[in-house]
Amino acid sequence: MTIAVGDKIPSVKMMRWGEGGPEAVTTDDLFKGKKVALFGVPGAFTPTCSAKHLPGFVQHADALKSKGIDAIVCTSVNDVFVMSAWGKDQGCGDKVLLVADGDAAFTKATGLELDLTGKGLGLRNQRFSMLVEDGVVKVLNIDPSGFEKTSAETLLSQI
Secondary structure, eight states, X not given: OOOOTTOBOOOOXXXXXXXXXXXXXXXXXHHTTOEEEEEEOSOTTOHHIIIIIHHHHHHTHHHHHHTTOOEEEEEESSOHHHHHHHHHHTTOTTTSEEEEOTTOHHHHHHTOEEEEGGGTOEEEEOOEEEEEETTXXXXXXXXXXXXXXXXXXXXXXXX
16 A cells, blocks of 8 residues: 555665765654655656756755755665765766665655566655655655656645
8 A cells, every 4th residue: 555645654774875885774763753745756767867857956956945844855766876876977066865665665665666577667656745744744755657746846835
């Protein structure tokens, strides 16, 4: 079953790039006591994700934070090394935290799977954005055919 507005984010372990390299982070660490703009993409370095989706959140980071957002988090079913390289390539700096869901634990726990096996990409997550307050989903957008419904601009208008 797909996560819905009002649901609590499931507690799972993911990976992020820290000062010394890869480090584990739990969803509890990411969301407890915070107001977070979370978005997911099918894959790092893929065309729409790199040209439009992630850059929109980088561009609108200040506007999101001015509305009380404590953190902007991007996730994808990629390994932490790919997510780190993608963040550097995209100039994320400290505007967007890229978190790897390499085992698809978060994706499966939230019911946001996208099976792209026939296209050589395997299991990925659907394109989504959400507003999470203290671990509870307040806004959820899923866009199976594009990125507009899950864009930074759309989420910004919903906060």
